[in-house]
Amino acid sequence: MLILVSIFAIILGAVLGSFGNVLVIRMKDGESIRGRSHCVTCKRQLRASELIPIASWFMLGGKCSSCGKEIHWQYPVVEAAMSVLTLVAFLRYPLDLNFDLHTLGLIGFEIALGFVILVATVFDLRWKLVPVEFIVTSAIVLAIWRILLGTPWLELVMGAVVVSALLGAIVFLSRGTMMGEGDPFVGLLMGAVLGFPLALLGVLVAFVIGGSVASALLIERAVSRKTEVPFVPFLAAGTMIAFWWSAPLLVIARYAML
Ligand SMILES: [Zn+2]
Structure with a gap:
């Protein structure tokens, strides 16, 4: 079997x-x-x-x-x-x-999420662009899918608003040096599928991985400070890690806030 x-x-x-x-x-x-x-x-x-x-x-x-x-x-x-x-x-x-319908729905959701995240990652790696229309459409479809599976809609809406606003602010304040203009749309997707507060943990994971890789590349002199490093792959990794290990991550976050 x-x-x-x-x-x-x-x-x-x-x-x-x-x-x-x-x-x-x-x-x-x-x-x-x-x-x-x-x-x-x-x-x-x-x-x-x-x-x-x-x-x-x-x-x-x-x-x-x-x-x-x-x-x-x-x-x-x-x-x-x-x-x-x-x-x-x-x-x-x-x-x-x-397999009951609910389990199949969960498996299907996870496959669809992986697909969207992978397409966005490869798109960014190859063209240094974010396919905004594809990302936003996928965010809406995946959010509805999760709501049908029982996640409270408010959690997802809050996630989408908070994370896209956060990444948007970073782009604005850093004048696009830390991230590109397309990245907040990926943040919107993260928020809409992971919900609040899990999506924020996903962003945190993305920054930790992205920061480590960027420093390693700087030390190795593989990139200069001016090289544009695509950020979607890190957001993608953060999304999948937060999705797969949501329970332990939320426990750690709760203890960290105490
Ligand atoms: Zn040929």
């Missing part, structure tokens, strides 16, 4: 990941989602055998079979990452044959 569910989760994740890859490319180019995938360099349409997530990239040796141009690492990495996120989502809930 566990093995069957795991295989299903990994395949589902890989398929979602390859859809995520298409989204990352086409939201940038403004192309429609429909139409078959093609090589970004020579525009040749891909054959069915070249559309298998992860496996195709390795079979092709990371190169397009007609023009020989390298296929970006983004493709296999996103597919593999989405497989892991989907597998984790399934394994975090009790596994038996009678």
Whole structure:
């Protein structure tokens, strides 16, 4: 049973990941989602055998079979990452044959959240941009999803307002040197899915990780103080960590406030 569910989760994740890859490319180019995938360099349409997530990239040796141009690492990495996120989502809930609707809703929510977070991260890494429309739409859909699962709506609205305002203030006060203008929208998403006060803990985790990585890079002289380091990956990590470990984080926060 566990093995069957795991295989299903990994395949589902890989398929979602390859859809995520298409989204990352086409939201940038403004192309429609429909139409078959093609090589970004020579525009040749891909054959069915070249559309298998992860496996195709390795079979092709990371190169397009007609023009020989390298296929970006983004493709296999996103597919593999989405497989892991989907597998984790399934394994975090009790596994038996009678998945009830509520459990399925929770698993589905977690997969959808992972998908949105992953797409936003890769988008920022590749284009140094935040797909604002995609983020805001996803925030609304995911918030409604959580409310249907029983989270009080006020908690989510408060989270969205507080976190987006906080990140907005940081952008304004630092004149965009600490973060980009798109990051408060990711804060809105964090608030709307994690709720108040958990979302604030997620931001804190993001700053701790981001700060550590930035200092390490500065020490290694891999970046200068002026290099723009994309911040969405850290917000993404903070979101998933706060979501997965909400209970212990909230306990620590309560003790810290005493
Ligand atoms: Zn090609």
